[in-house]
Amino acid sequence: MRVEIDACPFGLVLRSCGYSEFTGYIEGAVVGQGNYDSTNETAIAVTMLNGDGNNMRLGIEAWEGIHVLLQNAALEISESFAQQKDIVNSTGKNGPGIRCHYLQV
Known part of the structure; x- marks a missing residue:
């Protein structure tokens, strides 16, 4: 499935999803923006x-928050770009990379 999500602090939410592939991008959660x-x-x-x-191949841009939150889930993810709010070099590929959090039950 292709995902294109803009100007949203809560992007893709999946429950009991299995054996799927997602591509596309999620962007637009910056402190100070009205949304x-x-x-x-x-x-x-x-x-x-x-x-x-x-499996997810996503770009996450202009993001200040958690990239991936998992609970009882296994996910292979690669970020095609992971740009935080401020670009610090000419490639636009700064940022912390994949930032994951796991919930314990």
């Missing part, structure tokens, strides 16, 4: 609950 209440929210680009055998 992101950073005082009360933590932006999450991809949330996956109870999934297995999934």
Whole structure:
């Protein structure tokens, strides 16, 4: 499936998803923008609950928050680009790379 999500602090949310492939991009969660209440929210680009055998090739741009949140899920992910709010070099490929959080049950 192709995903194209813009100006959204909560991107892709998947529950009990298995053996799927996702490509595309998620962007637009920056502190100070009207769509992101950073005082009360933590932006999450991809949330996956109870999934297995999934593959994602995504770009995450202009993002201040968690890239991937997993609970009881296995996910192979590669980011085609991971740019934080401010570009620091001419390639546009700065940022921390993949930032994952795992929930324990």
